[in-house]
Structure formats: C-alpha cells, structure tokens
Amino acid sequence: MKTYLITGGAGFIGANFVKYMLKKYNDINIIVLDKLTYAGNLGTIKKELNDNRVKFVKGDIANRELIEYIFANNNINYVVNFAAESHVDRSIENPKLFLETNIIGTQNLLDVAKAHWVIGKNEKGYPIFRDNVKFLQVSTDEVYGALDRDFPDGKLLIEEKKLTIDNGLSLEELNKVLKDREVIPKIFGKKFFTENTPLDPRSPYSSSKAGADMIVRAYNETYHMPINITRCSNNYGPYHFPEKLIPLMIKNVLEGKKLPVYGDGKQVRDWLYVEDHCKGIDMVINGGKIGEIYNIGGFNEEQNINIVKLIIKIIRELIEENTEYEKILKIEKENINEELITYVQDRLGHDARYAIDPSKTVKELGFYPETPFTVGIRKTIKWYLDNQEWVKEVVSGDYQKYYEKMYESR
Numbered sequence: 577m578k579t580y581l582i583t584g585g586a587g588f589i590g591a592n593f594v595k596y597m598l599k600k601y602n603d604i605n606i607i608v609l610d611k612l613t614y615a616g617n618l619g620t621i622k623k624e625l626n627d628n629r630v631k632f633v634k635g636d637i638a639n640r641e642l643i644e645y646i647f648a649n650n651n652i653n654y655v656v657n658f659a660a661e662s663h664v665d666r667s668i669e670n671p672k673l674f675l676e677t678n679i680i681g682t683q684n685l686l687d688v689a690k691a692h693w694v695i696g697k698n699e700k701g702y703p704i705f706r707d708n709v710k711f712l713q714v715s716t717d718e719v720y721g722a723l724d725r726d727f728p729d730g731k732l733l734i735e736e737k738k739l740t741i742d743n744g745l746s747l748e749e750l751n752k753v754l755k756d757r758e759v760i761p762k763i764f765g766k767k768f769f770t771e772n773t774p775l776d777p778r779s780p781y782s783s784s785k786a787g788a789d790m791i792v793r794a795y796n797e798t799y800h801m802p803i804n805i806t807r808c809s810n811n812y813g814p815y816h817f818p819e820k821l822i823p824l825m826i827k828n829v830l831e832g833k834k835l836p837v838y839g840d841g842k843q844v845r846d847w848l849y850v851e852d853h854c855k856g857i858d859m860v861i862n863g864g865k866i867g868e869i870y871n872i873g874g875f876n877e878e879q880n881i882n883i884v885k886l887i888i889k890i891i892r893e894l895i896e897e898n899t900e901y902e903k904i905l906k907i908e909k910e911n912i913n914e915e916l917i918t919y920v921q922d923r924l925g926h927d928a929r930y931a932i933d934p935s936k937t938v939k940e941l942g943f944y945p946e947t948p949f950t951v952g953i954r955k956t957i958k959w960y961l962d963n964q965e966w967v968k969e970v971v972s973g974d975y976q977k978y979y980e981k982m983y984e985s986r
C-alpha cells in the first residue's frame with residue numbers, strides 16, 4: 577500500500593490527478609494538502625473526500641511544522657507537488673507570492689521529505705534513501721521561455737507521409753505520439769521544447785517555476801534524492817478555474833460578456849487534455865528514471881484567437897443539440913457569435929509560442945496524449961454547461977474584484 581502526498585490537490589490539475597489515481601488504483605492512500613487559495617476548491621474533490629483512502633489537510637507547503645507533522649504521522653512514499661501560484665497575470669501583479677509558494681514552499685517539502693526518507697550514508701558521504709520513495713515536481717513548459725512563430729498561419733507537420741520540417745524529429749517517434757489522432761497537427765514554428773532546451777523563463781510565474789525545478793535538481797545532485805520533474809504544456813478540461821483562457825471564454829459566452837483577447841490573439845499554445853497529463857505523471861512516478869526530467873504534451877498547437885472562435889462555435893452547436901442549455905444563457909443564442917470578441921492591451925512580456933516535443937517520454941515510458949483536441953474541447957465545454965453550480969461556487973467576490981482590475985479597465 578503506497579501513500580501519496582498530493583499538494584495542491586484541490587486545484588485544477590491536482591484534483592483531476594486525485595480522481596485519476598483513485599479510479600486507477602485500489603491499494604493507495606492519498607493525503608491532499610492544499611492551502612485553499614482562491615484557486616483551490618474543496619467542492620471539486622467532495623466525492624473523493626468521502627473515500628476512506630483519502631485524508632485532507634488544509635495548509636501551506638511552506639509551513640515547516642505542518643509538513644513535519646504530516647510526515648511524522650504518515651508513511652509517505654511519494655510527494656506529488658502541484659501546489660503553486662499558477663496564473664501568469666497574477667504573477668505580474670504580485671511576484672513575491674510566487675517566489676514564496678513556488679520556490680520556498682517546494683524547498684520546504686524537499687527538505688522535510690529528505691529528513692524522513694534518509695536511512696544512512698554511503699562511503700562517499702551521500703545520503704541513502706529508503707526504497708519506494710520519490711519526489712515528483714510538476715513543472716511547466718513555460719520554464720523554457722518562448723519559441724519563434726516561423727509559420728504565422730501554421731502549417732501541417734506531415735504531408736504525404738513526410739515531415740515538413742527538419743529539426744531532428746523522427747517520423748516513427750512522431751507517429752507514436754499521434755497514435756489514434758485523425759487530424760494531422762498544425763505547427764507554427766520549426767523548434768519545439770525538449771528536455772535539453774536551456775531554461776529561459778520570462779514571467780515571474782515561469783521564473784519561480786524554473787527556480788523550483790533547479791532546487792529540486794539540486795537535491796538530486798547534492799543529496800542523491802530520488803526525484804523527477806515533469807514539464808507540461810497548457811492543460812484544459814473539467815474543474816479549470818475560470819480565469820484561464822478556455823474556462824474564462826466559456827463563462828463569458830454564457831453570460832453574454834465580451835471575450836477579452838490579449839493583443840492580436842496570435843499567441844500559440846500547445847494544449848493537453850488534463851487526464852492525459854495525469855496519465856503522464858503516473859507513468860513518470862512509476863517508471864521515470866531517477867533524477868530525470870520528462871516533457872508531457874504533444875503537437876496540439878493553436879492560436880489563442882482560434883481557440884476562442886472554436887469555443888463560440890461549439891457552444892452554439894451544443895445549444896442547438898440540447899435546448900435545455902438555453903436556460904443557462906444570459907444572452908440570446910443568436911448573439912453568440914464572433915462579435916463578442918474584443919481585443920485588449922497585450923499582457924506584458926507575452927510569450928509568442930510554446931510547443932512541446934515529448935519524444936523522450938514517449939520512447940522511455942510509452943506515453944502519448946490520448947484525447948485529440950477536437951474531442952477534448954467539446955467534452956470540456958459540455959462539462960461546463962453541465963456543471964454551472966461548480967462555476968458559481970468557485971467564482972467568489974474576491975475573484976470579481978480581480979477580474980475587474982485585470983480586464984474591465986483595459
């Protein structure tokens with residue numbers, strides 16, 4: 577029976593991971609540690625909290641005494657660290673909080689885990705860790721910085737069974753990533769992030785995540801602590817807090833509000849369905865080589881503006897299919913169209929393009945993203961239509977004030 581300490585388990589990806597693991601394994605225990613910031617919501621894991629395999633602790637990963645207490649009272653095998661301040665816009669407003677949670681908090685977890693997991697020293701003076709323990713740091717592709725948009729309008733990655741770019745990717749590996757996908761991916765540039773891409777974070781958020789990655793690596797190099805780092809592209813799916821692009825746009829369409837798009841909307845992101853991310857993390861915990869970094873994602877690039885247009889289109893289609901959804905609308909369904917889009921001043925230092933090459937994770941662990949974007953985005957929008965109560969619950973007064981500050985004065 578393995579015990580997982582899942583930090584940030586009341587947030588978007590952490591909660592999806594708790595659900596994924598409980599469904600997949602019977603013989604595990606989970607301790608969810610979450611500070612319940614604006615982004616954490618216990619309602620998201622209400623059902624899971626009734627499961628006798630799950631315990632919940634409200635608290636801060638940077639609180640040494642609390643983490644000591646959790647380790648002293650539970651036989652923890654794996655720390656899966658999702659807890660973070662995760663929104664770039666908020667990091668531009670308040671960078672310090674990001675350093676405190678994302679860097680200092682991570683170092684605190686590492687240090688307490690090390691103190692509880694070490695069972696001796698080897699002849700060279702390195703600590704010896706007990707078996708079956710690992711610290712998994714959930715990181716982001718944003719630590720690699722931004723990529724160029726060599727093809728502003730995108731181009732197909734494969735034509736006539738040949739790769740259209742020559743950057744070291746192999747068609748054979750690529751086909752493993754694209755398994756089951758009917759649509760050939762579009763790419764917007766020649767380069768992708770690999771695990772060897774030098775770190776070049778640009779925002780306070782990504783810098784704090786890069787700082788955390790470095791200290792996690794340092795614990796491996798210096799103390800031989802068993803760690804892995806996963807770096808993932810943009811996630812989407814159920815339980816995503818409506819400040820991030822996809823859930824925000826869905827919410828605004830339903831409320832008949834304008835759809836604020838930064839700059840020209842041509843920034844490119846690489847989208848991954850959240851359950852595929854959870855699958856990748858599980859694979860890395862169980863099969864990842866100690867000390868290694870794994871990219872999770874793969875060839876789902878799209879411009880923000882096209883995502884927004886697609887959301888408008890799918891919402892209209894879903895409403896046509898099921899007129900019950902009309903009851904949710906605070907807008908005439910005829911007015912759900914691209915006229916809702918409004919361009920607002922661009923984010924400071926807005927990264928142009930992210931795109932992940934997950935070849936290493938594919939080759940070593942057999943990972944591939946199972947949910948094509950066309951399927952995942954419909955599923956996600958339908959989930960939001962069916963779960964309006966959840967949206968109401970997470971959108972507090974505090975969030976309203978923040979929203980006005982970020983968008984309404986632009």
Ligand SMILES: NC(=O)c1ccc[n+]([C@@H]2O[C@H](COP(=O)([O-])OP(=O)(O)OC[C@H]3O[C@@H](n4cnc5c(N)ncnc54)[C@H](O)[C@@H]3O)[C@@H](O)[C@H]2O)c1
Nearest residue numbers: 584586587588589611612613615616636637659660810811
């Ligand atoms: N969302 C993405 O697209 C994406 C992509 C790649 C990587 N990531 C990484 O995945 C992780 C989870 O992202 P998310 O989108 O679920 O974030 P989120 O903001 O939805 O959730 C973060 C959770 O952490 C909790 N938390 C914040 N500070 C804490 C602290 N000091 N102590 C304990 N708990 C705290 C919050 O209450 C919340 O429940 C983050 O580390 C993020 O950097 C996210």
